[in-house]
Amino acid sequence: MTIRPSISRRVACGALLLVLAAIPVLLEAQAIRTTRQEDPRVGLRAGWHNAESAIRNLRLVANRSRPAGFFDPASLGNFAFANSDLAFRGNFVFQGGYNGFQVWDISNPAAPAIRKAFPCPGGQGDPSVYGNLLFISVEETSGRLDCGAQGVVDTVSAERFRGVRIFDISSLDAPKQVAAVQTCRGSHTHTLVTSPKDPSSIYVYVSGTSVVRSSSELQGCSGRAPEEDPNTSLFRIEIIQVPLAAPHTARVISAPRLFTDASGNIAGLWRGGTHGEGTQETATTDQCHDITVYPEYGLAAGACSGNGLLLDVSDPTNPRRIAEVSDPNFAYWHSATFNNDATSILFTDEWGGGMGPRCRATDRPEWGANAIYRLENRQLTPASFFKLPAAQSEVENCVAHNGSLIPVPGRDIFVQAWYQGGISVIDFTDPAKPFEIAFFDRGPVSAERLELAGHWSAYWYNGYIYGSEIARGLDVLELRPSEFLTANEIAAARLVRLDQFNPQLQPKLTWPADFSVSRAYLDQLVRNRGLVRDRLNRITRDLRSAEQARGTDRQQRLARLAEAIDRDVDGAVDPARVRALAASVRALAGQ
Numbered sequence: 001m002t003i004r005p006s007i008s009r010r011v012a013c014g015a016l017l018l019v020l021a022a023i024p025v026l027l028e029a030q031a032i033r034t035t036r037q038e039d040p041r042v043g044l045r046a047g048w049h050n051a052e053s054a055i056r057n058l059r060l061v062a063n064r065s066r067p068a069g070f071f072d073p074a075s076l077g078n079f080a081f082a083n084s085d086l087a088f089r090g091n092f093v094f095q096g097g098y099n100g101f102q103v104w105d106i107s108n109p110a111a112p113a114i115r116k117a118f119p120c121p122g123g124q125g126d127p128s129v130y131g132n133l134l135f136i137s138v139e140e141t142s143g144r145l146d147c148g149a150q151g152v153v154d155t156v157s158a159e160r161f162r163g164v165r166i167f168d169i170s171s172l173d174a175p176k177q178v179a180a181v182q183t184c185r186g187s188h189t190h191t192l193v194t195s196p197k198d199p200s201s202i203y204v205y206v207s208g209t210s211v212v213r214s215s216s217e218l219q220g221c222s223g224r225a226p227e228e229d230p231n232t233s234l235f236r237i238e239i240i241q242v243p244l245a246a247p248h249t250a251r252v253i254s255a256p257r258l259f260t261d262a263s264g265n266i267a268g269l270w271r272g273g274t275h276g277e278g279t280q281e282t283a284t285t286d287q288c289h290d291i292t293v294y295p296e297y298g299l300a301a302g303a304c305s306g307n308g309l310l311l312d313v314s315d316p317t318n319p320r321r322i323a324e325v326s327d328p329n330f331a332y333w334h335s336a337t338f339n340n341d342a343t344s345i346l347f348t349d350e351w352g353g354g355m356g357p358r359c360r361a362t363d364r365p366e367w368g369a370n371a372i373y374r375l376e377n378r379q380l381t382p383a384s385f386f387k388l389p390a391a392q393s394e395v396e397n398c399v400a401h402n403g404s405l406i407p408v409p410g411r412d413i414f415v416q417a418w419y420q421g422g423i424s425v426i427d428f429t430d431p432a433k434p435f436e437i438a439f440f441d442r443g444p445v446s447a448e449r450l451e452l453a454g455h456w457s458a459y460w461y462n463g464y465i466y467g468s469e470i471a472r473g474l475d476v477l478e479l480r481p482s483e484f485l486t487a488n489e490i491a492a493a494r495l496v497r498l499d500q501f502n503p504q505l506q507p508k509l510t511w512p513a514d515f516s517v518s519r520a521y522l523d524q525l526v527r528n529r530g531l532v533r534d535r536l537n538r539i540t541r542d543l544r545s546a547e548q549a550r551g552t553d554r555q556q557r558l559a560r561l562a563e564a565i566d567r568d569v570d571g572a573v574d575p576a577r578v579r580a581l582a583a584s585v586r587a588l589a590g591q
Contacts, residue, residue, distance in 0.1 A: 041390035041422065044443030049472060051445070057438035057482040058425070061110050061464065065473040067102065067117045082452060082470050085126040085189075085402065087134075088461045089500040092172070094134060095468055096125035100147070101136060103172055109464045109476050116172050120147035122161065128192045128502040130202055133247055134167040134175065139186035139210045147177070156217045162186030164204055164240060166247050179250045181240050184221035184233035186210050191291045191300075191504040193316040203316045204240040204250075207288040208233075209305075226266035234286045235259045235266045239317060258302065258309060258321050259285050270306030275328035280351070280367060282306045283332045289350070290335040294342060296508035301336035301345050308333050308347045308373070310380060325373065325380050329366040335402055338375075339412040340509050344431045345380065346414060347371045348400035357450060359398035359421050361391040368399040370416075372431045383431035388421045395451070396420035396444045402457035406465075406479070407496040407509040408489045409520050410580055413437070415465050420444055420454030423467050423477070427484070437484035445471055461501050463494040488519035513587035515547050521581035530574030539565065543585070558589035 045052035049065070066083065084096040092115065093104040100120040105113045120136070122143030128135040138161055142151035145161040152160045164187045166179040185208025193203040212223030212233045222229045236257045242250040261268025272284030285306035293300040298314035310323035327349075334350035351368035352358045358368040369387035373380040392398040396419070403416030412429045422441025428434040445453040453471035467475035481487040495516065496509055511517045522540060525531050531539075539561070546557035565582035572578040 039390040041392075041439065041441040043393075044441065046395070046444045046447035048445060051443035053440070053442045054422075055440045057480050057484065058423075058440050058465070058477045059480055060440065060475065061478055062112055062476040063469075063473060064104070064112045064114070067114045082124070083456060083468050083473070084124040084470075085457050085503070086459055086466055086468050087127040087129045087500075087502050088459070088466075088498070089129045093461075093466055093474065094127045094129055095474060096127040096136065098122075098124055099149075101125060101127055101134070103169075104474055106464075106466075106476070109478075112474055112476060116175065118175055119149065120165070121149055121151075122147075122165075123186065124188070126187075126189050128190060128204075128504070129169070129500055130192055130502075131244070131500075132168060132170045133202075133242070133244075134169045135190060135192065135204060136165040136167070137187035137190050137206075138162055138165055139188050139208070141186075141211070141213075143186070145180055156214050158217075160213075160217065162210075162213060164190055164206060166242065166250055168247070178248045179242075181250050181252060182218050183208055183238050183252065184212050184218060185287070186213075189290050189504070191293055192502055193293050193300075193313060193505070194295055195316045196295075197315075200244055202242045202244060204242060205288075205291050205293070205300075205319070206238040206240060206252075207291060208238070209287045209289060230266065232266070237288055237291070239319075241317075254317065256319055258288070258304070258311065258319065259307075269304075269324060270326050272306060275326075279328035280331045282326070282328075282330060289333065290504060292336045292338065292504045292506055294338045294506045294508075297338075297342040299338070299342060301338060301347070303333040303336045303347055305332055308336065308345075308371075308380070310345075310375070310378065312378075322378050323380050325382070327371055327382075329364070329369070329385070330371065331367070334400070337404065337414065338506055339428070340405060340407075343375055344383065344412065344428065345373050345375055346428060347373070348402075348416075350401065351399050352397075354399060354401065354419060355397050355452060357392060357394050357396055357398055359388050359390075359392040359396070359418065360394065370400050370426075370434070372428055372434060374431050384428075384434055386426055386428070386434040386436075388418050388424055389436060390421070390439070390441070392421050393444060395446055395449060397450060397452060397454060401455070402459075402503065404459040404501075404503050405506075405509065406460045407493045407511070408485070409492050409511050409517050409584075410524050410577055411489070413485075415458050415460055417455035417458040417467060419456070419470070423455050423458045423465070423475075425465075425479070437482065438479065440467075440475075440477055442472070457503070459501070459503055460493075462497050486520070486523040488516050488523050491516040492520040511584075513584070513590075515543070515588065518543055518581060518584040518588065521577055521584060525574060525577055525581065528574055528577075530577050531568060531572050535568060539581075546588075555589050558585055559591060562586040562589060562591070 040054035087094045091107040095102045103116040122138035123140040126137040163183040167175040188209040191205040269285040283305040288304040300311040300313045302309035312320045330349040331351040365387040398421035401417045406413040425438035458467040465477040562585040
């Protein structure tokens with residue numbers, strides 16, 4: 001979420017590097033806002049925990065409310081209650097919030113149990129976890145070094161904290177703050193970055209979006225425009241180095257200016273304002289909201305207010321911008337996700353800052369949506385938009401927000417939160433033709449007025465979808481087989497197990513040798529008619545026969561089957577998937 005003032009200045013726009021005006025817009029079915037008869041999400045009855053809900057191709061496994069006594073709205077303000085983002089380690093979910101963080105034990109996903117509630121106000125409190133270290137973003141000017149709830153009144157104060165807190169969570173029952181790294185704009189979000197060249201450290205990219213603090217409080221801070229002060233704290237990110245053996249010595253080591261142009265102009269990207277008649281008023285590119293790193297490819301995708309960026313992070317201490325895009329339909333570039341092969345990127349637009357109703361029938365489907373780009377030769381090419389297809393009401397804050405990949409082999413499937421628009425699962429395997437395959441939604445919190453609620457984020461982790469609901473707690477869901485997704489595909493996705501997961505530190509998804517992976521590819525070839533029916537039937541029979549065999553006989557059968565599938569590639573409608581099927585069978589044979 002981003003809470004920002006309206007853009008006041010109008011600066012003449014430079015030439016757009018890439019404009020989406022000419023790309024294919026949404027699929028026709030997505031461009032038309034639905035009525036209640038067409039989609040059960042439209043017109044749901046309001047309520048707190050008794051709101052009407054709609055669900056398709058998912059099952060709600062569990063819901064847990066915030067722990068009693070965790071917050072005091074009277075002393076902490078309107079956002080005291082709000083849950084925010086999630087991070088995962090082992091059998092635990094770390095749920096951030098404006099008043100601190102909660103740790104949920106998910107050993108049994110059907111019965112999440114609160115392990116620890118740790119009050120510590122300071123802003124939306126996005127979490128990341130790495131081993132026994134927990135990182136929490138702090139942005140609000142009321143944040144305190146000691147986690148106190150009394151806030152900070154003075155304009156300049158040694159008690160104020162804005163930056164990244166680092167906790168030792170060796171004991172989950174007694175988290176201990178071991179470092180508090182101050183930054184000039186605080187930390188709205190942050191990204192953990194690993195380096196194969198330096199396994200002794202982890203790096204933190206800090207995205208600050210708030211006001212710049214006084215230099216009297218933190219030396220070197222400046223909120224002046226770059227033409228007035230070339231050392232301005234705007235138009236940059238900050239990088240923290242955390243020595244894993246001594247996290248208490250964590251410090252800011254650099255503040256790279258990702259927005260500088262070839263002439264050295266600090267404010268070299270989008271200057272803010274509209275792109276022309278009938279376009280969005282887009283925020284100035286003087287900050288990044290989210291940066292998602294993909295270490296497997298040495299790349300990062302920055303959602304940076306007025307631009308989407310592609311970065312080379314092969315040296316985490318020196319990120320370099322290699323491409324940038326802008327879009328007249330985007331108000332605020334918010335977050336980014338690579339597909340697993342790093343051949344496309346999905347960016348989100350947080351039109352309205354997450355607090356407005358932006359999924360109404362009257363809202364343009366390109367606004368507050370996802371924009372999907374093809375990525376080839378380190379260049380981005382626009383492919384399509386996707387907007388939640390079910391119209392939401394005036395009392396439901398709704399816009400594209402945080403999500404992650406679901407590890408179905410051979411497909412790019414994304415689960416995503418839309419605030420009070422609920423959770424949506426889409427397929428963007430073909431970047432030009434994204435489509436929805438599942439959803440879960442509740443009615444608004446109030447039928448009379450707009451109140452902040454809904455899913456902040458939704459992520460797949462070790463077989464389940466976990467949703468952070470701002471007002472209603474933690475949701476756990478699982479996928480159900482449907483015409484869009486088979487039981488074999490779901491079983492293959494469940495094979496992918498992670499020891500920890502931070503959404504902005506994207507892992508390369510790999511699958512173990514398992515018959516469900518091969519059957520998933522077979523199901524996909526049946527669905528898209530990638531091979532003739534008779535041949536698919538024969539492969540299915542041979543795979544089943546090999547599975548029933550044992551020892552050397554099984555290996556030989558599988559090896560012969562892989563060779564036979566190799567010969568199918570040339571005549572296939574979908575040769576890439578046939579190759580993937582052959583590779584999966586060969587892996588089963590131990591080759």
